[in-house]
Amino acid sequence: MHAITIPEPGGPEALVWAEVPDPVLAEGEVLVEVAASAVNRADLLQRQGYYDPPRGASPYPGLECSGRIAALGPGVAGWSVGDEVCALLSGGGYAEKVAVPAGQLLPLPEGVDAVTAAGLPEVACTVWSNVFMIAHLRPGDTLLVHGGASGIGTMAIQLAKAAGARVAVTAGSAEKLERCRELGADILINYHEQDFVQELRRATDGAGADVILDIIGAKYLDRNVKALAVNGRLAIIGLQGGIKGELNLNALLSKRGAVTATSLRARPEAEKASIVAAVREHVWPLVAAGRVRPVVDRTVPMRDAAEAHRAMEAGGHVGKILLVP
Structure with a gap:
């Protein structure tokens, strides 16, 4: 088969479309012929040499895919050759074929085609696990989403609105904020022109956010704590703004707040399932x-994955960038 390889870490040009061995199925895995994959920030970090795959995972980038089951490994039940699926991966999505633990497969959602479905598993699993399973967003809560126009952000807006929450977003342009509004966002904050803490307090009569979904990390840590409501929950899922920040514990105590930080890729297989x-x-x-x-x-x-990485780094996209073999 062919896959995107990374012979040496570097810029987008480090991504090389090459012929590689087919995956070998282990116990409980299925072979998926890939219809599409999607680009995630973690792929850019892996390309740069900062985010190695977990032990035993495919060395090729790609944390999600869609396609058709081509073969079943030992011990797999409930799936058949020919089933159309999408999947959460630990790696290997940038390829013509990928081995997937059966517990990380999903059927194609009704009404979604095989290519488009590739953009669902990573964002759906990330948002559901952090916003709902960990931070327990409830009807009537206010959710603040940083990077509202990203793949994660566009999914978080929609799921939170479906759950009966109020949604605030940050984004870097009027065009992106308008797209967020179309998806249901209630409070629109341009982080280039506005202070999100002040704007959020103004929009919530001083209460703040019950849940914050943060892709920035250290740069926003202090302001995120200030933006929390009493009993608020801050879920950190990205480090685009750095890895080390100072946490004002007194401010967190006064809010009776909670801070969690999770990575989906490195979780044990059973947790992902x-x-x-x-x-x-x-x-x-x-x-x-x-x-x-x-x-x-x-x-x-x-094969032009470098172009897709450049597009993500440029930051002008809204939602997911998909790759098709």
């Missing part, structure tokens, strides 16, 4: 009903 099962139960019906939809910015040939 549990999250995937929850997404299938809670998110897939919303997709089938049209209340939540994948947001796709563009589709790029997989």
